[in-house]
Amino acid sequence: MDVKQHQRFLIPDKSYASIAKREVTRIAEGIGMSANGVGKLNIVVAEMASNLSKHAALGGELLVRVLGAPQPGIEVICLDSGPGMADPSKMQEDGVSTLGTAGEGLGAIKRQSDVFDLYSQQSVGTVILSRIFLNNKTTPGAQAASHYDVGYVLVPKPKETLCGDGLAILEHEKGVYLLALDGLGHGASAHEASQLAVQVFTSSPALLPADALRNIHQSIKRTRGAVGIAANISTRSNRLSYCGIGNIAGKLYGPDGSYGSSSYKNIISYNGILGHNIPTTLNSQELEWGRHRMLILHSDGLKSRWDLSKYQALNRHLPSTIAALLYKDHSRQTDDALVVVCRSKP
CATH class of the missing domain: 3.60.40.10 (PPM-type phosphatase domain)
Structure with a gap:
């Protein structure tokens, strides 16, 4: 596995979202990600930052790294120590919201992601992981081995x-x-x-x-x-x-x-x-x-x-x-x- 360090973006409030989007776009374009892939990534980062501003009183952070072989791409992990969710699975459904908003955030992140994982627990907080690949082709034999x-x-x-x-x-x-x-x-x-x-x-x-x-x-x-x-x-x-x-x-x-x-x-x-x-x-x-x-x-x-x-x-x-x-x-x-x-x- 090609090991790369994470780059950290603090998101104390929603005004920092544009900075994070700009830097993540630069990273993605630097590894040759297509305009379509960059668009997906921008949606993911925007929705993560929006969730932090709505649900985490103290904000949170994004960890971003470049993925190497066997599936090159970008990984974004969103972290917060907010109230957490009582039913994380239900909150991934479109139209479900604890604040009366459109309730499309987690569902949108999941749809744009090639790999998606959500951990949330009341009194613990939330971790959202999204990976978007350059393409959907894995190096031959890599997964099988x-x-x-x-x-x-x-x-x-x-x-x-x-x-x-x-x-x-x-x-x-x-x-x-x-x-x-x-x-x-x-x-x-x-x-x-x-x-x-x-x-x-x-x-x-x-x-x-x-x-x-x-x-x-x-x-x-x-x-x-x-x-x-x-x-x-x-x-x-x-x-x-x-x-x-x-x-x-x-x-x-x-x-x-x-x-x-x-x-x-x-x-x-x-x-x-x-x-x-x-x-x-x-x-x-x-x-x-x-x-x-x-x-x-x-x-x-x-x-x-x-x-x-x-x-x-x-x-x-x-x-x-x-x-x-x-x-x-x-x-x-x-x-x-x-x-x-x-x-x-x-």
Whole structure:
């Protein structure tokens, strides 16, 4: 998967909608999206901004990223901590409104989207995800070979343009390789460290996770350094193998799919900093993988005290939506933020 960072647009009130539309249009035209696709995207952004101004007293934000192969396009995620909806499915029907308006907003977003997901819960707020592709043709064999749904949120520190966190997602016929990173600090130097680590990892992804981190450690010594977790999920053995260095966290949920507070195992990392100091002895750890299991990894841009049991029916939603929920409710807003969610397809 081609990983791109999200661009963040704060929408404190409806006057900011035109700024967001203009910038999203520029991004879409920059990747060659057709006038028809840009038109759909403008409708999506306008309706999202309108919903924020009507229903979220404190406004909200849009996260926008370019989608790479196998289906290039644009992803827009709308976040708010407003009152939430009692019946999200009903609110997607045209003509249904809580404010006496035309009630076309969510329905319009869904119609324009190639992929649409809506999570809303009273006292939690709302996440709306829309993806619009350049075309509807997938790279041949890409979907057939995919055994996993992987989604993420990757956002720079407020007022920064480059994200110091990094991510690699490499799916193959035997499973999927993941690397979640946090370059020390933020800005250009942190970005340089994390991106060099990603390049090193993707050049030799089949290494055992502990060996992959040793390789990264040797290769980024002239950078600021980073912390990270390397993981390999094997389709054949149904095992998760991982190794972590430093202050980066993870949880493995399952196999009951309940996401309760007692249904996960913590992903434990060694002390150290890649590129500076790591333990002499590093071992990859293994946990059982299988249907209904879900892995969440995140940088310290996310507060550690989060609990999935507060969110209803998460198993019905996309991994990117789950990542966005965690970002919305637990981001520190003082650092780069990475949340990646991986689970097996049904």
